[in-house]
Amino acid sequence: MSEPEGADDDWSAGTRAGFIDPISMEDDPAELFAGDAGTLDADVRRVLVQLLRRKFLLAEKNPAQWRTLLDNQQIIESRMHDLFVRLVVDHDRGVAYKQQVRSAELDVPILLKDDPYTRAETLVLVHLRTVFQRERGTGEASARVDIEELEQTVLTYFDPKDHNLARGQQEVRNAVQRLVTEGLLTEESAGRYRITPMVEVVLSTARLAELEQWLREQNEATA
DSSP, X not given: OOOOTTHHHHHHHHHHHHSOOOOOGGGSOOOSSTTOOOOSOHHHHHHHHHHHXXXXXXXXXXXXHHHHHHHTHHHHHHHHHTTTEEEEEETTTTEEEEEEOOOSSSOOOXXXXXXXXXXXXHHHHHHHHHHHHHHHHTTOSOEEEEHHHHHHHXXXXXXXXXXXXXXHHHHXXXXXXXXXXXXXXXXXXXXXXXXXXXXXXXXXXXXHHHHHHHHHHHHHHHO
16 A cells, blocks of 8 residues: 655644654763762862862962952852852952851851961971061062971070970971961972961961060060
8 A cells, every 4th residue: 555645744733743752872961980979070179179178269279260260259259158168269369268157146067177277387387477468568479488497487486495306407497397288388499388368367467476486475484
């Protein structure tokens, strides 16, 4: 039995009307892994993770991630606010960091845990901040210190009855290594470090004055 003329055309038209045309792969939602329900591009997600994992994101050290942050700052801030975490972007210093939101009116679950500095780390920070402030005050574009200078200065605040010099020096070097990891120091050559503007964020002028006063009192008590 022959088909009526035009039947093939009618069947094709009916097929197109009864089914959804296939979507090209280029139009598929981008999944980064199986079951991915996220909406951010991979580069933006990496910046978000970097901000949550580390204390600071430095423009000088991570220029590509810094640009991604600036281009997507609003959505990254939104994601962090969902976690009760505030994003601070300091354009002048080229640094971004996070702060735990705290409120007396709102029950806020604490995500960020305080990771206090040790005695040696605090003493190194005070000296770095003092040197940075002094050099900037004289018009210098950057400030640098040597490991020997740090050891000599910091060890004066240690217990004079403790004659284990090697242990004290190791504490100072461990402190310096942490500050390098956090981006407050950049090692330019063996034992020679450049102080980054991050030191101003960690130690404000007011906080520096408080610590310096405390150190003076400690020295006087020891004497």
